[in-house]
Amino acid sequence: MTETAVLTIRRAREDDLSAIVAMLADDPLGAGRESPDDLTAYRPAFTRVDGDPNQHLVVAERAGRVIGTLQLTLVPGLSRKGATRVIIEAVRIHTDERGSGLGTELIQWAVERSRELGADLVQLTSDASRTDAHRFYQRLGFVPSHLGFKLKV
Amino acid sequence: MTETAVLTIRRAREDDLSAIVAMLADDPLGAGRESPDDLTAYRPAFTRVDGDPNQHLVVAERAGRVIGTLQLTLVPGLSRKGATRVIIEAVRIHTDERGSGLGTELIQWAVERSRELGADLVQLTSDASRTDAHRFYQRLGFVPSHLGFKLKV
Numbered sequence: 001m002t003e004t005a006v007l008t009i010r011r012a013r014e015d016d017l018s019a020i021v022a023m024l025a026d027d028p029l030g031a032g033r034e035s036p037d038d039l040t041a042y043r044p045a046f047t048r049v050d051g052d053p054n055q056h057l058v059v060a061e062r063a064g065r066v067i068g069t070l071q072l073t074l075v076p077g078l079s080r081k082g083a084t085r086v087i088i089e090a091v092r093i094h095t096d097e098r099g100s101g102l103g104t105e106l107i108q109w110a111v112e113r114s115r116e117l118g119a120d121l122v123q124l125t126s127d128a129s130r131t132d133a134h135r136f137y138q139r140l141g142f143v144p145s146h147l148g149f150k151l152k153v
Numbered sequence: 154m155t156e157t158a159v160l161t162i163r164r165a166r167e168d169d170l171s172a173i174v175a176m177l178a179d180d181p182l183g184a185g186r187e188s189p190d191d192l193t194a195y196r197p198a199f200t201r202v203d204g205d206p207n208q209h210l211v212v213a214e215r216a217g218r219v220i221g222t223l224q225l226t227l228v229p230g231l232s233r234k235g236a237t238r239v240i241i242e243a244v245r246i247h248t249d250e251r252g253s254g255l256g257t258e259l260i261q262w263a264v265e266r267s268r269e270l271g272a273d274l275v276q277l278t279s280d281a282s283r284t285d286a287h288r289f290y291q292r293l294g295f296v297p298s299h300l301g302f303k304l305k306v
Contacts, residue, residue: 017231024232033233045235052229054207075226076205078170079177079243080186082198086306087240090232115306122306125278125299137302146278146301149290153239153268153275 005062007102009109012057012069017046019066020059023092029127030092056113060106067094068106074117086114088124107140158215160255162262165210165222170199172219173212176245182280183245209266213259220247221259227270239267241277260293 012020021042025034035041049055049071060068070091076084088110093103114122125148126133134144165173174195178187188194202208202224213221223244229237241263246256267275278301279286287297 020231030232035234041234042231045229045231045237048229048237049231052207054205055229057231071230073226073228075240075242076198076201076208077224077242078173078195078198078202078210079183081188081194084198084201085242087228089228089230089238111304111306119306121303123278123301123303125276125301127299128297134300134302140304142302142304144281144300144302146280146303147287147297148276148278148299148301149287149295149297150274150276150299151264151293151295153264153272 007105008061009058009068009106010061012046012050012059014043014046014050016059016066016069017042020057020069020092023066023069023094024090026095027092029129056117060102065094067097068092068102070106070110072110072114072117074119080120083120084118085121085123086110086117086119088122091124103136104140107137111140160258161214162211162221162259163214165199165203165212167196167199167203169212169219169222170195173210173222173245176219176222176247177243179248180245182282209270213255218247220250221245221255223259223263225263225267225270227272233273236273237271238274238276239263239270239272241275244277256289257293260290264293 017039021034021036021039024030025036049057054074056072059066071089073087075087111122170192174187174189174192177183178189202210207227209225211223212219224242226240228240264275
């Protein structure tokens with residue numbers, strides 16, 4: 001294996017912001033709601049995420065290129081005998097890397113990291129239109145037991 | 154309106170734990186996964202929730218009785234131009250109070266509180282079997298746009 005093939009999953013830094021936002025935007029749903037050419041709104045958001053010990057925003061990097069991202073949120077709670085949950089949000093794989101198995105590696109890493117963080121349960125929601133993603137999560141053992149509701153406030 | 158009719162929604166205290174866990178357990182799904190007669194596992198979980206500034210565990214109280222509960226979690230993030238989300242978990246209404254409009258009051262309070270906390274989006278998941286809950290959330294403006302996946306770790 002050459003050095004360039006090594007995949008690193010690491011904490012996101014502020015200088016990854018442009019690559020992360022580009023991936024959020026390069027998506028049928030994200031295209032209409034992100035602004036990759038203007039990072040103004042993302043900078044204070046990055047500071048909030050980065051400064052919060054419950055948030056684990058990571059990037060996958062190979063040969064110096066950021067090719068994937070996701071955010072884990074640790075949520076303590078009372079239900080299920082005091083279970084701690086991890087919520088996964090904002091999973092993106094760079095277009096060039098789709099179908100390469102990187103998504104599987106990234107989610108498996110996230111599950112393992114959740115375990116290390118003390119989680120009993122990992123949960124995520126996926127837009128009803130993302131049927132490929134649904135099959136992907138089911139292959140990884142996730143159970144589509146819930147309906148996910150959203151309200152803009 | 155007599156004094157006993159006043160509804161208060163307030164931060165949960167440790168001495169509410171028994172009433173909260175009783176409500177978590179008094180539910181078709183909760184019955185099999187909670188232990189209301191043994192609070193051992195819930196006490197450290199309460200401490201984690203209570204000590205975390207992102208968590209807002211509340212109870213609804215009327216005439217000194219705890220009759221409802223929910224937990225809000227504030228989640229900063231990058232997607233949707235740096236939107237902050239609130240996730241609602243562990244919503245329960247005491248059996249005696251179901252159908253009284255308390256659920257509506259509690260969720261409307263949660264949405265208003267989320268707005269005050271700076272949220273752009275409120276989201277929750279509801280087990281696929283809870284069809285009454287789905288209608289309830291839709292009446293309150295929530296859109297069932299997502300599938301919710303869970304994995305025990």
